[in-house]
Amino acid sequence: MQILLNGIIVGGIYALIALGFNLIFSSTRFFHVLYGVLALLGAYFTYTFMEYGWNFFAAIPVAALLASLLGVASWQFLYKPLVDRKASSLVLMVTSFGALIVVQNLIALIWKNNTKSISITDTIKPAYEFLGLNITFNQLVILAVSIVLMVLLELFLKKTKYGLAIRAIGDNAELTTVLGLHTNRITLLVFFIGTFLSAVSASLIALEIGARPTHGLHYFFLKAVIASIIGGIGSMRGALIGGLLLGVVENIGIYYLGGSWQEVVAFSLLTLFLLFKPQGLVNQMQLAK
Amino acid sequence: MDFILQVLIIIGIHSILTMSLNYVAGFTGLMSINHAAFYGMGAYATAILSTQYDWNFFLTIPVGIVIAGIVAWLVSFPMLKMKEDSFVLVSLGFAIIMFNIMQNWTDLTKGPLGIKGVQAPMLGDFSFFAKPLFLVLVIVAAALTYWFLNRILKTPYGTILKGARENETVARVNGHNVVSYQRSAFVVGAIFAAIAGAFIASFISFVNPKAFELIISVYLLIMIILGGMASLPGSILGAFIMLTSLEVLRFAGVSAEWQQILYGFILIVIMFFRPQGILGKYKI
Structure with a gap:
């Protein structure tokens, strides 16, 4: 049970990262590899603000805002000129990869290569006991923030006209342009929300694992991709389920095999899905043959 | 002089890698970012057999080829279920799995410590340890690779490979099993990568997982995109430009981070202005 709980908590973060990724993918239809490293940048911003004595909860939104502005800039100045051609x-994906290499190494130059850790309080708080399960204060924060963000995103997409426009672009970008919507403005909004979600989740996960320059690609981006493919790419519900499943399976794997095999477990899960259910759990878009 | 010979040998080994990657990525259209994984398998096969079982270098090459070939054949089943972009991601995943295995299977690979003391190639009592002799050996191997791949691509089989890249549906309508063509190309690419691995293990006489990391595959991809997609001479040119510039930058004392930033920029600039590369024939 304890493993299951830990898995669900990490899975919630994966789901959040995958949601942002899926949002961007479904409206632009390409793999935004830079996404992972922008999320990581958000975590580093949080770290820096906290070095200046900011409160954790004040640092996160500001850091995520900064990262999202970079995300928006990446669309406007990097991808859009290419899409126009x-x-x-x-x-687009190869370009994104190039940008990822640049940003990742800039991070390494600015913040050095060692792991930077973030903690909310100076002292380690004892774990809470709840129905015989242990849950740490950090985990509680992670769980609460991810649930709140998911509910907000769901409401935004379902209840507002911007949400409707985003979903419309995901379905048919050309048609929305014909209907007179400002497609580019909506895409910018998508990049903003997507990067914001990922930057918040990166800062949250940094509570548990810290931040390193290589996490952008090896951690955030790959988790987003695996969770999305398992869940069914392009589907919000799929990203949620995929993220949770990945978190749980990974934690079971760590328990039995040890932490160094975490990535292998994650990719083996992906391979199984590719072999037997390539369209993912919630089928929306056909990626695989 | 010694230094120039060393750079030339490295360029020669990398041309085997880039030509075989171009065969997979440029000619067949499978943009794989896991070439370094097969490269690593070849290198480890040579390193382990040569240090622990005292095998001759030339006998270790076939072992590496068989291992890389079988692994490539097996993993191609899940991987080829994915189309273009998604294939890139899945191959990236495979690269990371292989790196983790090299890093964590310490009984076999000695993990991050690496394996020291790999022997130089020997034919009877004649050793290729001296750099000029080793260079000759590498050039022969690279020339054979060029000849072999060029030869395959001129056959009807090669035409179908390129045809399937351009339009998969047409190739399938004409009765060709596209996936099995792609699978065979993927395996051939892996085999040549393993050969290159054997050479690098013997030349540096040391292997460790860091040499077969994801970023190495990315470098190889930058080399072939720079030199030209679907062009074998382009691949050699790409390897030459990248590796000489790497040595020059290292000589000038530029840090590894700035080198990578530069390569990232190069990649973006190529994508903006000439997506097919210098000598390329195929626009991705």
Whole structure:
């Protein structure tokens, strides 16, 4: 049970990262590899603000805001010129990869290569006991913030006209342009929300594992991709389920095999899905043959 | 002089890698970012057999080839279920799994410590330890790779490979099993990567997982995109430009981070202005 709980808590974060990723993917239809490292940048911003004595809960939104502005800039100045030239999605992805290498190394230059850890309080609080399960204060914060953000995102997408427009672009971008919507403005909004979600989740997970320059690609981006593919890419519900499943399976794997095999467990899960259910749990878009 | 020979040997080994990666990525259209994984398998096969069982270098090459070939064949089943972009991601995942295995399977690979003292190639009593001799050996291997891949691509089989890259549906309508063509190309690419691995293990006489990391695969991809997609001479040119510039930058004391930042920029600039690379024939 304890493993299950830990898995669900980490899974909630994965789900949040995957949601932001899916949001961007479903409206632009290419793999935004830079996403992971922008999320990581958010965690580093949080770290820096806290070094200046900010409160954790004050640092997170400001840091995420900064990261999201960079996300918006990446669309406007990096991808949009290429999309205007009718570049293929592969070109966009390779460009994104190039940008990832640049940002990741800038992070390494600025913050050095060692792990930076973030903690909310100076002292380690004892774990709470709840129905015989232990839950730490950090985990409680992670759980609460991810639930709140997910509910907000769901309400935003379902109840507001912007949410409707975002979903419309995901379905058919050309048609929405014909209908007179400002497609580019909505895409910018998507990049903003997506990066914001990922930056918040990166700061939260930094409570548990710290932040390193390589986490951008090896951790945030890959978790987002695996969770999305397992859940069914392009589907919000799928990202949620995929993230939770990945978190639980990984934690079971760590328990039995040890932490160094975590990535292998995650990719084996992905391989199983590719072999037997390539369209994911919630089928929305056909990615696989 | 010694230094120039060393750079030339490294360029030669990398041309084997870039040509075989171009065969997979440029000609067949499978943008794989796991070439370094197969490269690593070849290197580890040579390193382990040569240090622990005292095998001759030339006998270790076939072992590496068989291992890389079988692994490539097996993993191609889940991987080829994915199309273009998603394939890139899955191959990236495979690269990370392989790196983790090299790092964590310490009984076999000695983990992050690496394996020291890999022997130089020997034919009878004749050793290729001296750098000029080793260079000759590498050039022969690279030339054979070029000849072999060029030869395959001129056959009807090669035409179908390129045809399937351009339009999969048409190839399938014409009765070709596209996935099995792609699978065979993927395996051939892995085999040549393993050969290159054997050479690097013997030349540096040391292997560790860091040499086969994800970023190495990315470098290889930058080399072939820079040199030109679907062009074998382009691959050699790409390896030459990248590796000489790397040595020059290192000589000038530029840190590894700035080198990588530069390569990231190069990649973005190519994508903006010439997505097919210098000598490329195929626009991704």
